[in-house]
Amino acid sequence: MHEEIIHTNNTSKEKQNYTMLELGSTPAYGWPAFKQVVKRSLSRELFVGLWLTIKEMGKTLFLGGKHTTQYPFEKLPISPRYRAIHNMLRLLESGHYRCIGCGLCEKICISNCIAMETRYDENQRKEVSEYTINFGRCIYCGYCAEVCPELAIVHGGRYETASEQRASFSLFDDMLTPIDVLKQQQEFAGFGSVSPNADAAIKKTPLAY
Amino acid sequence: MDALVIGTIIKVVLVLLVVSALAGFGTYIERKVLAFMQRRLGPAHVGPFGLLQIAADGIKLFTKEDIIPQNANKFIFSLAPVITAATAFIALSAVPLFPTFIIPESLPLIGGAIVPSVIADVNIGILFVLGMMAAGLYGPLLAGMAQANKWGILGSARTAIQFLSYEVVTGLSVLAPIMLVGSLSLIDFNNAQIGGVGSWIIWQQPIAFVLFLIAGFAETNRTPFDLLEHEAEIISGYVTEYSGLRWGMFFIGEYSNMFTISILAAVIFCGGYGDIGFIPGWLALLLKVVFFFFLMLWVRASWPHIRPDQLMWLCWKVLMPLAVINIVITGIVVMI
Numbered sequence: 297m298h299e300e301i302i303h304t305n306n307t308s309k310e311k312q313n314y315t316m317l318e319l320g321s322t323p324a325y326g327w328p329a330f331k332q333v334v335k336r337s338l339s340r341e342l343f344v345g346l347w348l349t350i351k352e353m354g355k356t357l358f359l360g361g362k363h364t365t366q367y368p369f370e371k372l373p374i375s376p377r378y379r380a381i382h383n384m385l386r387l388l389e390s391g392h393y394r395c396i397g398c399g400l401c402e403k404i405c406i407s408n409c410i411a412m413e414t415r416y417d418e419n420q421r422k423e424v425s426e427y428t429i430n431f432g433r434c435i436y437c438g439y440c441a442e443v444c445p446e447l448a449i450v451h452g453g454r455y456e457t458a459s460e461q462r463a464s465f466s467l468f469d470d471m472l473t474p475i476d477v478l479k480q481q482q483e484f485a486g487f488g489s490v491s492p493n494a495d496a497a498i499k500k501t502p503l504a505y
Numbered sequence: 506m507d508a509l510v511i512g513t514i515i516k517v518v519l520v521l522l523v524v525s526a527l528a529g530f531g532t533y534i535e536r537k538v539l540a541f542m543q544r545r546l547g548p549a550h551v552g553p554f555g556l557l558q559i560a561a562d563g564i565k566l567f568t569k570e571d572i573i574p575q576n577a578n579k580f581i582f583s584l585a586p587v588i589t590a591a592t593a594f595i596a597l598s599a600v601p602l603f604p605t606f607i608i609p610e611s612l613p614l615i616g617g618a619i620v621p622s623v624i625a626d627v628n629i630g631i632l633f634v635l636g637m638m639a640a641g642l643y644g645p646l647l648a649g650m651a652q653a654n655k656w657g658i659l660g661s662a663r664t665a666i667q668f669l670s671y672e673v674v675t676g677l678s679v680l681a682p683i684m685l686v687g688s689l690s691l692i693d694f695n696n697a698q699i700g701g702v703g704s705w706i707i708w709q710q711p712i713a714f715v716l717f718l719i720a721g722f723a724e725t726n727r728t729p730f731d732l733l734e735h736e737a738e739i740i741s742g743y744v745t746e747y748s749g750l751r752w753g754m755f756f757i758g759e760y761s762n763m764f765t766i767s768i769l770a771a772v773i774f775c776g777g778y779g780d781i782g783f784i785p786g787w788l789a790l791l792l793k794v795v796f797f798f799f800l801m802l803w804v805r806a807s808w809p810h811i812r813p814d815q816l817m818w819l820c821w822k823v824l825m826p827l828a829v830i831n832i833v834i835t836g837i838v839v840m841i
């Protein structure tokens with residue numbers, strides 16, 4: 297029996313199709329209960345169950361219907377918006393790291409786990425001399441990625457964060473795209489990045505108030 | 506020593522080794538079959554096809570710390586698993602496993618020994634086997650009460666309920682075939698059905714067969730009657746406090762009981778180790794036992810389990826009257 301139930305408090309006001317099971321009433325003990333047991337045992341129900349499982353077994357064995365992902369060897373794809381261990385990106389043109397040492401991520405981090413030091417290098421440009429994230433404290437909220445003006449710190453997909461030491465992931469150089477795989481560095485599509493319709497969403501700023 | 510005694514000893518060793526190995530193998534098969542029925546893989550990494558998982562589990566069980574809870578009755582706590590395992594094996598002593606064969610004279614020491622099909626051909630074979638299996642339930646009963654754990658107590662209570670319910674059905678359901686064959690010896694049962702598939706007792710006693718299977722499922726605590734240790738309700742029932750080797754003994758007992766019930770169903774109702782056409786007897790019996798074993802796993806994967814009160818209701822109000830009616834009709838037919 298199919299019934300269309302309209303949820304009035306559902307803001308989307310969509311019709312939802314629920315299948316209602318016709319379970320009937322549960323008889324109390326006695327003759328009706330006995331009749332129900334006989335009906336259920338002698339009708340095909342039990343054998344339908346048996347047939348279903350043996351069919352699944354056949355499918356699993358011979359038609360490759362296994363649903364198991366053999367985890368350490370196979371992994372399910374994760375969403376690009378997933379927030380795992382951070383990556384520090386480089387500029388594709390020069391290979392220099394993108395971070396300009398503005399310190400916004402350090403400021404906004406609500407668990408206070410980003411520590412950074414900057415200084416002027418020999419060209420009087422700002423240089424990041426220390427940059428670590430304490431992943432024992434990071435709550436992967438994504439604020440740092442969102443606030444970064446340069447899209448320099450983003451969230452990567454490394455969600456397996458078990459390691460022998462806390463420091464394993466947390467150094468700047470560990471998070472930085474290795475220089476030899478710079479060509480494979482992908483523009484980040486996830487948290488804090490520019491949305492695909494960003495250009496269309498820009499409105500002309502009135503010049504005069 | 507005469508040939509028969511040596512042969513019997515060989516048989517005892519054979520049965521002990523083969524059945525304990527089979528019990529381990531049974532767990533592997535069970536996990537695999539259940540996995541496939543649920544679209545999973547089952548054990549797959551230890552050894553080829555995960556076969557060595559049995560060995561890994563064995564090593565794990567044997568090397569685990571042996572824990573006896575503080576308030577437990579230590580003597581009964583340690584005795585209970587032994588009861589289950591021992592009675593399961595003792596029950597097998599009266600079950601015919603293979604056709605009788607003679608070890609060739611050329612072999613040293615044991616050459617010429619007659620290995621009998623059954624270790625002890627007691628003339629009340631069926632009663633002995635069923636009695637032993639019933640005595641095996643003292644294991645869960647005592648285990649649950651000795652461990653000073655409320656889940657254990659609940660497990661024991663359920664054991665008692667189950668025991669009182671199915672035992673009547675088991676007895677009454679085999680009574681009708683016994684009347685037909687006129688003997689309690691399993692060898693006589695086997696010999697009564699050597700005339701091929703058509704002479705199997707299952708054709709004359711389909712109701713008794715179904716009743717026996719149902720009671721057999723209850724006797725071995727298999728789904729849908731796995732009330733004794735149903736995790737979702739009573740943690741693990743009577744095995745809540747058990748671990749390591751003692752738990753393993755319960756396990757071996759349960760699986761050998763599954764084999765015993767499978768063999769009994771094959772011998773009493775389905776022709777035992779009589780040859781079927783070109784299939785030799787031992788292979789025929791093996792195939793039947795494998796089928797019944799598979800049936801238990803199949804049912805476990807398919808059907809939900811029932812409540813204790815439903816079990817009592819089913820056994821006392823439905824199955825027992827059916828069995829009695831079956832006996833009466835069989836009796837009338839036999840007299841005519």
Ligand code: SF4
Nearest residue numbers: 405434435437438440
């Ligand atoms: S994800 Fe959140 S908690 Fe982690 S470093 Fe960034 S701002 Fe801090």
Ligand code: SF4
Nearest residue numbers: 395396398399401444
């Ligand atoms: S917000 Fe971006 S650019 Fe600024 S310090 Fe952090 S990572 Fe560097």
